[in-house]
Every structure is written in structure tokens, then in C-alpha cells.
Amino acid sequence: MIRVLLAEDQAMVRGALAGLLSLEPDIEVVAQVARGDEVLPAAREQRPDIALLDIEMPGIDGLEAAAQLTAELPESKVLILTTFGRPGYLRRAMESGAAGFLLKDAPAEELARAIRRAVRGERVVDPGLAAAALSEGPSPLTAREHDVLAAAREHATVADIAEALHLSPGTVRNYLSAAIGKVGARNRVEAIRAAEDKGWL
Amino acid sequence: MIRVLLAEDQAMVRGALAGLLSLEPDIEVVAQVARGDEVLPAAREQRPDIALLDIEMPGIDGLEAAAQLTAELPESKVLILTTFGRPGYLRRAMESGAAGFLLKDAPAEELARAIRRAVRGERVVDPGLAAAALSEGPSPLTAREHDVLAAAREHATVADIAEALHLSPGTVRNYLSAAIGKVGARNRVEAIRAAEDKGWL
DNA sequence: CCGCAATCGTGACATCCGTCATGGCGAACT
DNA sequence: AGTTCGCCATGACGGATGTCACGATTGCGG
Numbered sequence: 001m002i003r004v005l006l007a008e009d010q011a012m013v014r015g016a017l018a019g020l021l022s023l024e025p026d027i028e029v030v031a032q033v034a035r036g037d038e039v040l041p042a043a044r045e046q047r048p049d050i051a052l053l054d055i056e057m058p059g060i061d062g063l064e065a066a067a068q069l070t071a072e073l074p075e076s077k078v079l080i081l082t083t084f085g086r087p088g089y090l091r092r093a094m095e096s097g098a099a100g101f102l103l104k105d106a107p108a109e110e111l112a113r114a115i116r117r118a119v120r121g122e123r124v125v126d127p128g129l130a131a132a133a134l135s136e137g138p139s140p141l142t143a144r145e146h147d148v149l150a151a152a153r154e155h156a157t158v159a160d161i162a163e164a165l166h167l168s169p170g171t172v173r174n175y176l177s178a179a180i181g182k183v184g185a186r187n188r189v190e191a192i193r194a195a196e197d198k199g200w201l
Numbered sequence: 202m203i204r205v206l207l208a209e210d211q212a213m214v215r216g217a218l219a220g221l222l223s224l225e226p227d228i229e230v231v232a233q234v235a236r237g238d239e240v241l242p243a244a245r246e247q248r249p250d251i252a253l254l255d256i257e258m259p260g261i262d263g264l265e266a267a268a269q270l271t272a273e274l275p276e277s278k279v280l281i282l283t284t285f286g287r288p289g290y291l292r293r294a295m296e297s298g299a300a301g302f303l304l305k306d307a308p309a310e311e312l313a314r315a316i317r318r319a320v321r322g323e324r325v326v327d328p329g330l331a332a333a334a335l336s337e338g339p340s341p342l343t344a345r346e347h348d349v350l351a352a353a354r355e356h357a358t359v360a361d362i363a364e365a366l367h368l369s370p371g372t373v374r375n376y377l378s379a380a381i382g383k384v385g386a387r388n389r390v391e392a393i394r395a396a397e398d399k400g401w402l
Numbered sequence: 403c404c405g406c407a408a409t410c411g412t413g414a415c416a417t418c419c420g421t422c423a424t425g426g427c428g429a430a431c432t
Numbered sequence: 433a434g435t436t437c438g439c440c441a442t443g444a445c446g447g448a449t450g451t452c453a454c455g456a457t458t459g460c461g462g
Contacts, residue, residue: 015309016217108216156388171410190357372440378420
């Protein structure tokens, strides 16, 4: 019997996935959580064979949760299940020690199959995505450039970003300029898009 | 037996929802589609009692599909199922003749209940969302202001927007300025965010 | 110890963006 | 016929943004 921990913030799809899995004779959902920071505590208690993690979640995201899990409970496999097939997500997932990476676009029957393969120790990754992920190196952004670009997502104006990060407006503009140059954009907005796409954010 | 049409672009959650619904003794999923523009053809063929529509779909979105459906097959109810509880979505859904509006954040058991109530002719709406939707009027944007703001989502610079819409850059800036003023933003980005939030986009 | 890169800042410059005034055009309404 | 409104455009202004040069400080590896 394969014991599964399910982490997904939307209750409806979490419930639906749980229902789907419980139809499989060899699979049992032993824990369901809605937030990234609930993954580790639940895993400590239940010791699942595999954790099925969404990426977009409140608290911490699924990739961080995956890193925590593989660090503390290496015997539990991790399967990332996400909406977005961004190459950067895949790269970060693999760096976090995930055993597999599955898109919500994949057919539903794929899920149980992927779980069984991951538990058996195989790696489950879409070949096309893997190629795309390898074709982009790691992020060229420094830590601070990353922070500033990330803050630019939330705050509309330079002054706002500067205040949020306790920096001078001039410094913010410098970092932004550097980031824009590095990702090859003409613009703050373009830079954010591009960086998100490549998983650098 | 309640006959359901299911429209949702992500195969995994579509399959999971179908599985969930097929567990109910009085519910039967008679059609599944992945695109908004497949809704009407499938409905013509199957004449479902109710259509369960996601909003974010390729082709046309779920709200437009709902409008088409209620216009041509008024005996089929429509239940919108979506990730985002934006008041504007709800308002547009109601204007499209939808019988209900359900969030993917709601618990899974809620789904079957909502379907049964909608088929019975009741309206199914979260009270808090309804209040929020009523508190905002319809969009204050003119058709052209709307277009320009929408184009600003995709294109990073004014010149790009102008070219995409075959307008003069100056005109684009005028419309943008008007839109920014009307939604009460300080910024193009803020304006886009705000307009999306209120469902004006 | 030295070089190098990251962090944070200033000042200057060119460009982009948001705002406003203004005008012509057509459609709709009074 | 006159008014109002949306659409499209131009020109001008100030402020925001992106770029560049430059410097001070810190920490790290050779």
C-alpha cells in the first residue's frame, strides 16, 4: 500500500485528487494539507511513502517544502504537481531533490502511474520540459538583484520598492537596471516576465 | 439522473473532478471538454442538465461560453467553477445567466450539493462575494480604454501597444492616462491589477 | 596581501511615461 | 440644429525610469 501525502491549496481540487487516488487499490491518502508550511509537520507524523506537492501555496511554496522534506525525511519521495511548465520550476524542483515533476495538464491516469514509478525510485519528468530546463543555465542575478526584481512585482513604483527594502531609490534603480540588462529585457515589466519564465524569480 | 457537462482546461483536475462526480449516485458526467469553444458543440449534442465551467480556458473563456449556452440552450443550467473570487467575475457570470458561482477553494463536498441546488433552480453564490460584487458598479472604461489596457498586459512599451492596435503612441498614452485615472491607480501596472481585480478587464 | 565581486550610495543624462489642453470627426440623443 | 460623447491625433510639460560613471565598504579566494 502506497501512503500518500497530498498538498494543494485549492480545497476542491485537493478533494478531487484525493478521491481519484482513493480509487486506486494500492494507494492510500494518509494526509492532506492546504499550506506549504504544513507539509513537514504532517510528514513527520505520517511518514508517507510519497508527497504530492503543488507549487503555488500559501506559507512556503511547494519547492521549498520539497527541499525541507528531502532534507529531513529522505525516505519520503517527492512528486511536484503544478500548473505551470516553467523550465525554472523544474530545475528548482530537481535541485530540491524531487523525484518527479508532473503537470496538471497531463491526463488524470498519469497521476497514479507517476506515483508508482516515483515510489519505485524512478525519476518522472516530461522529456520536452527537461530539455528546456537544461538549455537555460542558473540565474545570472545576484541575491540583491533578485530581491529587487521580486519586490518590483508587488510594488508599482521605485519609491515603493525602495521603502519596502529599506534602500535608496537610486540603488533600486541601479539594481533594476542591472537585472533588466542581465535578462535581456527593455523594461521592468519585461524583465519580471522573463525572469519568471526562466524560473529565476 | 443529473447529466453534467464538464469544461476545464487542466486535464488532471478535469479528470479528478469527473471522478469525484461519478462517485455520486445521482450524477453522471456526459461530456468533458478542455476548451471554451468546445462547450457549445458538446452541449448541443448531449443536452446536459448542467454545465460546470472553468473561467480560464483556451479558445473563449468560461463566461463567454456561459453566455452562449444560456442563449441557445436555456434549459441547461450553468455553474461557474473558478480559482479567483474576483467580484467582477461573479458579476459577469450573473450577467451571462449563470445559475451559480463556485470557488475551487470551497470544499469538495460542496460541488455535488451546488450542482443539485442549481439544477433545482436555486442560485448558488457565496454571500460575501455577492456583496463585494454589488458594491462595485460596472466598468467605467470605454471600449477603447479597455482594449488599450488589455493590450498593455501583453506588451511592455507604449510603442508596442500602439503598433498592436494600429494607433498613434500619443493616443495610446491618452487612453492609458484616462484608464489609470478612472480606476484610481498611479500607474499602468497598478491600473491593470486593479481592473483585473474588479473584473473590468 | 591583493584582486575581485557584491552591496549600497550619489549625481548626471536621455528617454519614457502620465497629464493636460486642444482640435477634428462621426454617431446618438434632445 | 445643437449638444454630448467616444474615437483619434498632436504638442508640450514635469516627473518617473533606465543608463552610466564613479566611489566607499565588505567579504572571499588566491
